[in-house]
Amino acid sequence: MEFKDYTLYCKLDTILKAHDISVLKLSKEIGHRRTTIMELMHNTNMEKKKISAELIMKLCLYFEVTPNDLFEIRRKE
Numbered sequence: 001m002e003f004k005d006y007t008l009y010c011k012l013d014t015i016l017k018a019h020d021i022s023v024l025k026l027s028k029e030i031g032h033r034r035t036t037i038m039e040l041m042h043n044t045n046m047e048k049k050k051i052s053a054e055l056i057m058k059l060c061l062y063f064e065v066t067p068n069d070l071f072e073i074r075r076k077e
Helices: 010-019 025-030 034-041 054-065
Strands: 005-008 071-075
Touching: 005 034, 010 054, 025 054, 025 071
Parallel strands: none
Antiparallel strands: 005 071
């Protein structure tokens, strides 16, 4: 298995749409930068991104999901 062939994929975009919540509202309610939330939503530079445990916890608690609901590992296309 080649680890470089895989990436961490964030499903935040799908979760936001399912809850009909804007990035701006989420940012204000959890107290985190809108830019970081947008990057997660669009899976920008996920290979190099450091996602804090605090942000993961806030997102999971806010949406009542587990980290497994928020992230998955995908083969790069």
